[in-house]
Amino acid sequence: MTHTILITGASSGLGAEMARQFADLGHDLALCARRTDRLEELRAEILGAHPDRIVAVKALDVTDDDAVFTVFEEFAAELGRIDRIVVNAGIGKGAPLGTGRFDANRETAITNFVGALAQTEAAMQVLRAQGGGHLVMVSSMSALRGLPRSMATYAATKAGAAHLVEGLRTEFYGQDSYDFTVLYPGWIESEMNEGAGAAQRKVMVSTEKGVAAMVAAIEKRRASACVPPLPWAPLSVLMKHAPLPVFRRMV
Numbered sequence: 001m002t003h004t005i006l007i008t009g010a011s012s013g014l015g016a017e018m019a020r021q022f023a024d025l026g027h028d029l030a031l032c033a034r035r036t037d038r039l040e041e042l043r044a045e046i047l048g049a050h051p052d053r054i055v056a057v058k059a060l061d062v063t064d065d066d067a068v069f070t071v072f073e074e075f076a077a078e079l080g081r082i083d084r085i086v087v088n089a090g091i092g093k094g095a096p097l098g099t100g101r102f103d104a105n106r107e108t109a110i111t112n113f114v115g116a117l118a119q120t121e122a123a124m125q126v127l128r129a130q131g132g133g134h135l136v137m138v139s140s141m142s143a144l145r146g147l148p149r150s151m152a153t154y155a156a157t158k159a160g161a162a163h164l165v166e167g168l169r170t171e172f173y174g175q176d177s178y179d180f181t182v183l184y185p186g187w188i189e190s191e192m193n194e195g196a197g198a199a200q201r202k203v204m205v206s207t208e209k210g211v212a213a214m215v216a217a218i219e220k221r222r223a224s225a226c227v228p229p230l231p232w233a234p235l236s237v238l239m240k241h242a243p244l245p246v247f248r249r250m251v
Contacts (some may be wrong), residue, residue, distance in 0.1 A: 004054070006030040006075055006082050008062060008119055009089030011038035014138065014188065017211040018086065023050050025219070030075040030082065032060035033089065054079070062089045062115035072122040076130070084134040084218070085123040087116055087161070094150040105153040112157035120164045132177025136218055137165040141186045141232055144239045147251055169223065182224045183214050186232040 005022050009015040011033035019029050023046045031039055039057040046055050056079060060071045076082050090112045095101030116137070127133040142151055143158035162182045169180040188210030205228055217225035226232035242250065 002026050002028060003083035004028045004030060004079050004081060005084045005086065006032070006072070006123075007086045007088055008032055008060065010057075011035040011042065013207065014185070014211055014214070015086075015088045016042050017207050018088070018215060019055075020046060021211055021215045023053050023055070025215070026053075028054035028079070030056045030058075030079060032058045032071055032075075034059065034061050060089075062119060063110055065114075065118045068115075068118040069122045069125070072119075072126055076126045081130055082126055082133060084136065085119075085126065086136040086138065086218070087119045087123065088138040089115060089119070090138070090157075092154060094152065094154045096149045097152055108153050109157055112154065113160045116157075116161040117164060120161075120168075124168070127178065132175075134179040134181065134218075134221060135165060135168065136181045136183065137161055138183050138185065138214075141184050141226060141236065141239070143184060144236055145247065148248075151251075179221045181218055181222055183217060184224065184226045184232070184236065185210060185214065186226065186228065186235070188227075 005027050007015050007018055007029065010019050010031035012035070015033065016038070019031055019042060023029060029046070031042065033039055036057065036059045043055045043057050046053060056075060058071050058074065060067055062068055072085075091108055093104045093108045095104045097105070120135070120137070123135050127135065139162040140155070140158040142155040143162050145155075146152065147155040165180050165182050172178040172180070187204040189204055189207045210228055213227040213229065217227055226236045239247070239250070
């Protein structure tokens with residue numbers, strides 16, 4: 001069955017690869033991001049491979065609250081129905097707390113949490129109006145436990161974003177027309193992870209492999225998924241429950 005899927009942050013990295021893989025599966029797309037030149041290139045690439053697909057694109061900065069609501073509503077009006085909305089846009093900035101870089105941590109908090117809140121609000125307005133649909137939040141393995149140093153704020157924002165969708169799942173429990181998925185990606189190659197260290201690169205997978213695991217979990221409408229499952233599903237248990245001295249050595 002063909003679905004229409006809205007993806008934010010679709011101009012590069014995980015968002016762009018999700019668009020490619022969803023198109024390969026026969027789905028239509030509504031893509032938005034700040035860099036419209038990249039969106040147009042992606043649109044041309046997808047239509048070159050799949051001329052029968054619908055690929056709509058719009059500029060969107062998710063820190064512009066009004067624009068988030070406008071773009072989501074415009075997509076819904078133009079395409080008739082949005083079956084699935086993937087809240088993916090985010091940044092990876094951050095600094096150790098109390099070291100004079102509140103600006104970097106604030107930017108991360110505004111983009112990754114307040115921006116995610118705006119997208120979730122706008123998404124739910126669309127889904128409530130049409131009586132159902134599938135909301136997907138791209139969180140992070142870092143959301144599973146508070147992290148130190150430059151990851152502290154990032155981890156907190158990803159935990160908060162995940163809880164928005166977890167709360168909705170509880171609210172809509174028993175209503176079969178709604179589905180809610182939270183993805184917890186591990187180390188996947190992307191622009192955001194270009195500065196990853198040697199230890200991270202040992203467990204990093206290609207964009208294509210990592211996104212394939214994400215798309216598979218979304219297509220199955222999983223409630224939550226650590227992706228790729230190996231090694232991240234077993235590691236999630238260790239991250240949540242390891243004694244602090246052990247966890248400190250891990251991170």
